[in-house]
Amino acid sequence: MRPQNSLRAPRIRAAAGVLAIGTLSAVAAPVLAAGESKAAVSGLKVADASLSYNQPVEVSGTAARDQAGRSAALEFGSTRSGWRVVDTTTIASDGRYRLSARLTRSGAVRVAVGDVSALRTGPAATATGVERTTERPVSVKARLRLVARELDVLPGRTGRAAGYVLPGRAGRVVRLERLDDRGWRTIDVDRTDPRGRYDLRAQRGKVGSRYVRVTFVGDRTNARTVQRIGTLRSFRESFASRYDIYGGALGCGGTLGYDSMVVAHKSLPCGTKLTVHYRGRTANAVVRDRGPYVGGREFDLAGAVARKLGFDGIGTIYVTA
DSSP, X not given: OOOHHHHHHHHHHHHTTOOOSSOBOOSSOOOOOTTOOOOOEEEEEESOSEEOTTOEEEEEEEEOGGGTTSEEEEEEEETTXXXXXXXXXXXXXXXXXXXXXXXXXXXXXXXXXXXXXXXXXXXXXXXXXXEEBOOEEEEEBOEEEEEEEEOEEOTTOEEEEEEEEESOOTTOEEXXXXXXXXXXXXXXXXXXXXTOEEEEEEEOOSSEEEEEEEEEOOOSSSBOEEEEEEEEEEOEEEEEEEEOOTTOBOTTSSBOOTTOOEEEOSSXXXXXXXXXXXXXXXXXXXXXXXXXXXXXXXXXXEHHHHHXXXXXXXXXXXXXX
């Protein structure tokens, strides 16, 4: 059974006018000198409890005025993993304090007031002469670092996204996701190696372009993190030729200019946007003309498109709409 004195302690402390807004958790009761009052900290505020990787957490609060000039320490950690001091300051004459520290993992923060030097030389839980605020949870996202990306998927090839999740550790789940008509859909999953490295692959799907992203699903160390990495484009093979009849009328209206990034096609709607790939180069173009009408060719590339691709005149290209 709890001693009766422990049940009366909160009433005594409140009656003395020491506890204001917040709740204190004293690890050990300090020995007070004659005329000295017990330190009290109230109203701990965390400016932003959802942080990016290595973003500073900003905390502020108020101590009793008779604690002006004493030390306050920001502690980060948890009961499970332990606590460490990440910043210290001196309490101002009006009792206010501000503390901050850059964080790379999720946890909790609290503020200690009193003999803060004891915290730096020994475990926080055993420090005497210290009073603490209640804990406030802080969520910190992981950092996704992309080091390799191949998003143009030609027939017989796969797309790829590789990189690291920081902090680096094994077994963290990472997904490659593609945006389709129903929302984001997972197309590959990987777990990080001991250095935090992941390697995701995308099989060639329906011809077209889709936004893709890498998502770290989150764990006890860090919160969920999302990074858009570009557009995944699946190409198909086509046979094309080049034409340079500048000033000539276009089947969709207008005339062909020297810098016109247009192509001709027999049936694709006017205004259809295409990405054309040829020998490692890509160009964006728009269907603005009709044709070609010669031997098995599907597209005519205007001179500007052909020059950007290094396309000689007749050959195999890869297209996606």
